[in-house]
Amino acid sequence: MNEHFWIIAGVGIVFLIMAWLPSISKKLNISYPVILLLIGVLLFYLGLPIKWPDPFWDDEKTKTLSEFIVVISLMAAGLKIPKFGSWKIWKGPFRFIVIGMPLTMLGFFFVGTIITGLSVMSALLLAAVLAPTDPVLAAEVQLDDLDQQDGNGSESEFSLTAEAGLNDGLAFPFTVLAVLIIKAKSWSDFDLNKWIWDDFLLRIVLGLLLGFVLAKSLIYLHRWLCKQFSIETKDGLLAFALAISVYAITELLHGYGFLAVFIASLVLKNSDSINTDYKEKLHNFVDELERLLLVVWILLFGGSIMNGILTISNWEGVIFAVIGIFIIRPVAGMVSLIGHPIPIKEKMIASFFGIRGIGSLFYLAWAFIEIGPYEDKELLYSIVAVVILTSLVVHGFTAPYIFNKQNNNSN
Secondary structure (H helix, E strand, C coil): CHHHHHHHHHHHHHHHHHHHHHHHHHHHCCCHHHHHHHHHHHHHHHCCCCCCCCCCCCHHHHHHHHHHHHHHHHHHHHCCCCCCCCHHHHHHHHHHHHHHHHHHHHHHHHHHHHHCCCCHHHHHHHHHHCCCCCCCCCHHHCCCCHHHHHHHCCHHHHHHHHHHHHHHHHCHHHHHHHHHHHHHCCHHHCCHHHHHHHHHHHHHHHHHHHHHHHHHHHHHHHHHHHHHHCCCCCCCHHHHHHHHHHHHHHHHCCCCHHHHHHHHHHHHHCCCCCCHHHHHHHHHHHHHHHHHHHHHHHHHHHHHHHCCHHHHCHHHHHHHHHHHHHHHHHHHHHHHCCCCCCCHHHHHHHHHCCCCCHHHHHHHHHHHHHHCCCCCHHHHHHHHHHHHHHHHHHHHHHHHHHHHHHHHHHC
16 A cells, blocks of 8 residues: 555656756756656666566557657647748748658668668668657747747747647658558568558548548637637637547548647637637646656656666667767758758758657557567667657757757847
8 A cells, every 4th residue: 555655656746846847957958858757767766666667568558658648749739830821931841741751761761771680671660650750858849938839939940840740640651551561571462552542642631631620610619609608618628628539530530640630739729719818728738738748658768768678779779879860860851951941050950859759659559559469579669769768868958058049049
């Protein structure tokens, strides 16, 4: 019975710390996920009696927890985006998606086969799950305050926020592609046409369409109830309910739920039927819920590190992560922004901060649930964990300094 209270006390204290942690991290110029990770390692070292990953999480549990966090984070990201504006402001994010993401996957694929010794199939899966940037661990590199949400944020912050929102849905088809190829066991048995028309085009279109329609329906219901019956809500819970409902309904209707959630959040943010104060409340609610779930995830991640998940990939995983963070993503980002009329400094910042994180673990867990027993499963989990840790530390120490300096210069 005492163990039960030790767990509650330990987690409760971490949540209490989290209430001040964003402010503390600004003072220290360190992203708060880095501090949370250190707290997780400390609690493991002190022997907090929770069920730590040993060193892996169960696939279903990994999928469910990471899925839930990503859905909430996508809603939060969309509610940060300013008015849709002109096509000009969206060129950066779309360049990252259309040019940068495929180049990044190619880079991860070739380095994966050369450095880690993975088979072609495993390297393809690794490249696919590492394709998306993460909306969860990227608070310091995204739009944040109200001025930025009204359109005064930097180009790099807008691009990184929009990219993280879009590519979590648009990267899913490539994970599906890798899984289908692995299950087919040969290129000749793989149905490419089905993947193109169904898993790529149809599911993306359904994700876009359902995200828009479901959000518009909720806004219409909100306005109709208020006008006809004087029934209204001011609960931030509405954004959370919309996020999980849109995700589930879209997946049930064969669309990509992550993409639908982000589109729904954009529609909600840009609706004239919802006033600015309520939009701020909606964002604040999902932002706090996202941080609460992040505490749980990072504590467990810290435990998996202490239990040896990183050692499985050895030095090859570290080299792969360093090349990915310092070379592959920055180069792919800069290539994708060639000809884009923004300052070179903005291009370099947006290209460097392609943070990898929780979404990659979701895709990997989903893939192994679909595939079943797989020879390189533990190695792939280990490599992804090394990449996430490297990204968390490197970007966690550099993002606050660079973006605080950039915001101070703009003021």
